[in-house]
Amino acid sequence: MSEPLLQAINLECERDERTLFRNLSFSILPGTVTRVEGPNGSGKTTLLRILAGLNDAWTGELLWCGEPRRLRRESFLRNMLYLGHRPGIKPLLTPLENLRALTAGRYPMDDEVLLRALSGTGLDGFEHVPSRNLSAGQQRRVALARLLIADEPLWLLDEVFTAIDVQGVEAIEALLQQRAEEGGAVVVTTHHDLDLPAMQRISLGEGDWDDS
Numbered sequence: 558m559s560e561p562l563l564q565a566i567n568l569e570c571e572r573d574e575r576t577l578f579r580n581l582s583f584s585i586l587p588g589t590v591t592r593v594e595g596p597n598g599s600g601k602t603t604l605l606r607i608l609a610g611l612n613d614a615w616t617g618e619l620l621w622c623g624e625p626r627r628l629r630r631e632s633f634l635r636n637m638l639y640l641g642h643r644p645g646i647k648p649l650l651t652p653l654e655n656l657r658a659l660t661a662g663r664y665p666m667d668d669e670v671l672l673r674a675l676s677g678t679g680l681d682g683f684e685h686v687p688s689r690n691l692s693a694g695q696q697r698r699v700a701l702a703r704l705l706i707a708d709e710p711l712w713l714l715d716e717v718f719t720a721i722d723v724q725g726v727e728a729i730e731a732l733l734q735q736r737a738e739e740g741g742a743v744v745v746t747t748h749h750d751l752d753l754p755a756m757q758r759i760s761l762g763e764g765d766w767d768d769s
């Protein structure tokens with residue numbers, strides 16, 4: 558069996574004196590898609606940000622390719638793509654300019670490649686329009702165009718289906734599956750029902766919805 562890309566051992570996180578999770582252990586193996594699930598406020602975004610190295614309010618251990626992540630920070634950051642629950646694009650820039658900015662530091666690409674990625678997310682004809690003039694779903698698609706050019710083996714994706722239509726969701730599902738089949742791994746939070754074979758699940762918290 559191949560070595561996990563990422564391993565969480567006894568993770569614990571407390572927020573405002575409330576324990577979000579404790580003794581949380583799991584392995585993210587190459588070739589897998591893992592869904593983090595749980596009700597609103599159960600800690601899905603928090604967990605994803607911890608995995609991405611964006612939140613330090615936790616205890617436990619995280620291993621990257623078998624070694625403590627803190628000792629392999631550069632390798633981890635080079636091989637991980639995190640997309641947060643906000644599209645994270647600049648409203649004054651066009652989709653093409655946004656994609657240039659988002660990829661410049663990591664893998665500078667010819668505009669031709671970027672335009673193909675925008676076309677792949679259904680943004681033909683909108684490449685040069687200020688992003689503030691796009692719909693919520695189209696703005697999300699600008700951010701998602703990164704998935705068509707990303708070469709990082711580990712994707713951490715937080716609620717990336719928000720505002721995306723049915724066809725778009727299917728296209729993203731296919732991309733996640735493809736990343737896994739190529740030997741990468743995907744961890745995704747979503748309230749959508751994902752239709753992927755052999756998906757792993759990490760379940761957080763129980764709802765405290767009071768409908769009495």
Ligand SMILES: Nc1ncnc2c1ncn2[C@@H]1O[C@H](COP(=O)(O)OP(=O)(O)OP(=O)(O)O)[C@@H](O)[C@H]1O
Binds near residue numbers: 597603
């Ligand atoms: N920076 C912060 N400081 C204090 N508490 C926080 C912070 N960020 C999140 N929390 C709290 O942590 C809990 C979990 O939040 P989180 O966003 O991880 O939940 P979630 O499962 O992703 O929720 P949703 O399904 O609504 O997106 C919430 O109660 C939230 O108020």
